[in-house]
Amino acid sequence: MTTESTIPAPLDVIVVVGSNRHGRFGPVVADWLLDRIHAHEELSPQVVDVAEVPLPMTMNPTPQATAALADVTPRLAAADAFVVLTPEYNHSFPAGLKNLIDWHYGEWRAKPVALVSYGGRSGGLRAVEQLRQVFAELHAVTLRDTVSFHHAGAAFDDAGRLKDPATSDAAAKAMLDQLVWWGRTLKEGRERRPYAV
Template identity: 80%
Template sequence: MKTAAATPTAPDVPETADDAVRVAVVVGSNREGRFGPVVADWLLSLIREHDDLVVEVVDVADISLPTTLSPTPEATAALAGVTPKLAAADAFVVLTPEYNHSYPAGLKNLIDWHYTEWRAKPVALVSYGGLAGGLRAVEHLRQVFAELHAVTVRDTVSFHGASAAFDDAGRLKDPSAPDAAAKVMLDQVVWWGRALREARERRPYGG
């Protein structure tokens, strides 16, 4: 199975309506030989078809943040490239593998470096892995985002035996079920993204 290590790039998105939802796709793995970009490229191709979504990509592999949460000059420089993207987002789609029944340390570190950026915003979760399809990582992330006052949408997309689901060119062998699941999830992201953005504009969140 051919894997991709390069950072996925946001698709060129045509002009959209003023109420388009700004979504940050967070690629959560920085492991050597990671499979995440293959799944991310599939996801971004679907977002390209969603006229009411405008996307930014935040890739954990591109961000050097110390695990000490110490505001060093290097951390400040790294945050300058990522924090504005998270702050500007109306919603998030977090893409995670499952490592030892949970999600990657690099993803948790990125999450912990931010707080207000997540508050009162929706988070969708896409996972991949072996037999469990990353769903145990998803359930752990729901608890983390609840603590950060974010709202995780109900429906997810998960790839069980992910490497076998894609061909050597990174295309899904049978896209029907994943594409349908992603449509449901992205429709929920749009609804929650608009609803919570309007709520924050009318009444700042004070939780």
């Protein structure tokens, strides 16, 4: 007698697009990333774009901030996992991304965060290392493996396709497989023993 194994429901993953500069390159990388996530049967993505979330930098709960939070906060709270896409600005990550992170706290706790970066020579890896410290303070778990694009503008063609996709595609698959493992493990942990630290 054979027993059919039940396939668990896909994890809800939020892709945070962290750049809000005029003329930003982030949407090109985000489209590539979302294609990989959509192809992963265990992940169901949504996007939160920092450029579309009008949170004031003053941390003042204005009517505009309240409206933005009413849209974003429930989505972050319901997510099982996150993929944060960041450029590197002056050896760090963008202020708008930090602002979105800082407006929230419990929404990140005991959840996995994968990090994808792009930039010049460093590929955004200095921004990634600083984000690890921020998310550790928020009790989130950052994945060891990342995906980074060095000289990102030259890595993609005019249609937004990677010129040499093999290495990045393999790195993305490894990272997303890890995200699924951490996402399911931490979700089970939160359900069995709510995280209240």
